[in-house]
Amino acid sequence: MRKIGLLVLCVSVSAAIGCGGSSGGGYITGPGGGNTVCPDNTICMTGSTFSPASLTVAAGTIVSFTNNSGVLHHPVFDAPVAPGVTDIGDISSGTVNRTFSKSGTWNFHCTIHAGMAGSVTVP
Numbered sequence: 001m002r003k004i005g006l007l008v009l010c011v012s013v014s015a016a017i018g019c020g021g022s023s024g025g026g027y028i029t030g031p032g033g034g035n036t037v038c039p040d041n042t043i044c045m046t047g048s049t050f051s052p053a054s055l056t057v058a059a060g061t062i063v064s065f066t067n068n069s070g071v072l073h074h075p076v077f078d079a080p081v082a083p084g085v086t087d088i089g090d091i092s093s094g095t096v097n098r099t100f101s102k103s104g105t106w107n108f109h110c111t112i113h114a115g116m117a118g119s120v121t122v123p
C-alpha cells in the first residue's frame with residue numbers, strides 16, 4: 001500500500017513540476033542546441049541551473065548528477081545533509097551518483113553560480 005501511495009505522489013508531483021511521466025527528468029539543452037530529456041532519477045546541469053530543480057525519489061534510490069553542459073559546476077549539499085551523501089564538488093563533465101536513504105528534503109546548490117540550487121525529496 002505504501003508503495004502505491006508513493007507512486008501516486010510521484011506521478012502527481014511529476015505532472016505538477018513537469019519532470020515527465022516516463023522520464024522523470026527535466027529538459028536540458030543538448031550539444032546541438034535542441035532540447036533533450038534528462039534521464040530518470042537524474043539531475044542534469046545546464047549552464048546555470050539544475051534540471052529538474054527538484055526531484056522526488058523513493059528511499060534508497062540512486063540519484064545521478066550529470067553535467068553535459070560544458071560548464072564547470074560545484075554542487076554541495078546544504079545542512080542538514082542526508083546521511084551518507086557527500087558533496088559532488090567540481091564536476092566539469094560526466095555523472096556522479098549519490099544514494100538517498102532517509103526521508104527529507106535535501107537541498108543543494110552550486111558554489112560557482114549564484115542562485116543555482118535544487119533539492120532531492122525522499123517522502
Ligand SMILES: [Cu+2]
Nearest residue numbers: 073110112113
Ligand atoms: Cu554551477
